[in-house]
Amino acid sequence: MINAAIIGSGIGLKHFEAIHGYRNSKVRIICENNYKKIQELKLRFRNIKIISDENEIFKNKEINLVSIASYDDNHFSQIKKCIKYKKHIIVEKPMCLSLEQLNQIKHLLKKNPKIKIISNLVLRANSLFVNLKKKVNIDEVFYIEADYIWGRRQKLFQWRSKIKNYSVTLGAGIHMIDLIMWILNKKPLYVTSYSNSIVTKKTNFKKQSFIVYIFEFSKNMIVKITANAAGVYKHFHELKIFEKKKTLVNSYLGSYMFNKKGIETQFKKLDYEYPDKTNRKKLIQNFIDTLIDKRSNSIISFKDQYNLMKVCFAADRSIVLKKKIKIRY
Ligand SMILES: NC(=O)c1ccc[n+]([C@@H]2O[C@H](COP(=O)([O-])OP(=O)(O)OC[C@H]3O[C@@H](n4cnc5c(N)ncnc54)[C@H](O)[C@@H]3O)[C@@H](O)[C@H]2O)c1
Structure with missing residues (x-):
């Protein structure tokens, strides 16, 4: 069962459409830090937890997939937290903003081979x-x-x-x-x-x-x-x-x-x-396929994303x- 959380509710709401209800997957949390948007999200998604502090996601043991749709300069630190707290990662492009960050991500993923990541190259x-x-x-x-x-x-x-x-x-x-x-x-x-x-x-x-x-x-x-x-x-x-x-x-x-x-x-x-x-939606849904069924091939490998x-x-x-x-x- 995939229990997902989404950070950012711009394109993040497209991630929601791709994840929620696909093969037993549910979005449990949406994290947004714009006050006006939070009020709108609470009215629109009554059964989903709407939060403003991303750390609640990482501490939540039920969440096994995090979809990062925040601003580009947040992606790297959020990826690092996902790896630390053992959550699979969907990240909007670009996954990070420098070669040093990219190499750190590569290094951390090598140490945590069970964590999968996909960048949304639609x-x-x-x-x-x-x-x-x-x-x-x-x-x-x-x-x-x-x-x-x-x-x-x-x-x-x-x-x-x-x-x-x-x-x-x-x-x-x-x-x-x-x-x-x-x-x-x-x-x-x-x-x-x-x-x-x-x-x-x-x-x-x-x-x-x-x-x-x-x-x-x-x-x-x-x-x-x-x-x-x-x-x-x-x-x-x-x-x-x-x-x-x-x-x-x-x-x-x-x-x-x-x-x-x-x-x-x-x-x-x-x-x-x-x-x-x-x-x-297919890119994200194919990623979920690879999480559920280890025999599914990913449309984009980490090596492709790195190159x-x-x-x-x-x-x-x-x-x-x-x-x-x-x-x-
Ligand atoms: N794959 C694509 O084709 C595609 C298209 C558009 C945007 N993007 C990417 O998606 C990301 C978001 O862009 P957007 O167009 O949705 O921007 P946006 O401004 O429309 O929405 C981003 C939302 O995320 C919220 N947010 C930002 N940082 C947050 C944080 N740390 N915690 C909680 N909420 C946070 C903002 O308040 C905002 O509501 C960017 O990285 C962008 O490059 C990708």
Whole structure:
């Protein structure tokens, strides 16, 4: 039986929908530290304990799963407490904000091998991307473009502008970087990043709000990713995967596969679900499957999460050092 607690009730309420009632799992506690939200939660969830002190969760022996949906700079300390008090962990991306923190998490998990962790990288459960992954002929790919266009610039000016180490790479780009590494089942060797804050420099958001990354993979394959938190657009994940004989595309006008027939270029519309919000629950539910049934395979391993974080840290380092970075795994 899974007895869960959730910290933070923004996206945390999506975690609630994924967990509560799934395979005998129940959310017992929601922790929120905003007074107004606490009052609303108490009215909405009458059978669930609403608390404001996260330590109540860790001391509660009944809780065996904690879902961390607090601000990015809380994740690391909450992960450490979960491990100390032997609770499995669902953590929103990014799981932490520095390489030192990442290595500490790795070390603590190694000492506590029964504790499982998943970071909520929801694009891996998206119907369109699952099907594109099946269609890609990895050996024929020579170039990929992937754009995370946030379309929610106003969010930068809330808690994201107040926390010390906020990074648009870790907050936005991470989704596309994970998507590409997962589709290709490969790790980039080098990254060079370029960024600006043209749109946001006169606001309270003092970090870079637009970033372009050039990733170099083996055999000279190149991937360009953007983390675009500044642009005016609908929230969207644009993608173009170029192979020798075909191109797969997800654009605002639809998703397509282009093929060559002689000298003619033909295209076919792909009818997979996008944005496919209902399937976002699948990542968390698959994680619960792995807790209940040891034979279930996790959609994302800790090793994948660790490598992804290393790539993100290297990408941000390239901005600071203004040079190409060799990514060490
Ligand atoms: N996977 C995704 O696609 C995705 C999407 C959005 C946000 N996120 C991540 O989710 C996290 C939360 O973002 P959000 O958009 O839900 O923010 P939000 O501001 O909408 O909600 C966060 C809530 O958590 C509460 N909170 C923060 N720290 C807390 C603590 N220590 N104890 C109790 N309550 C606490 C806040 O009061 C707030 O109500 C962030 O890490 C963000 O990066 C992930």
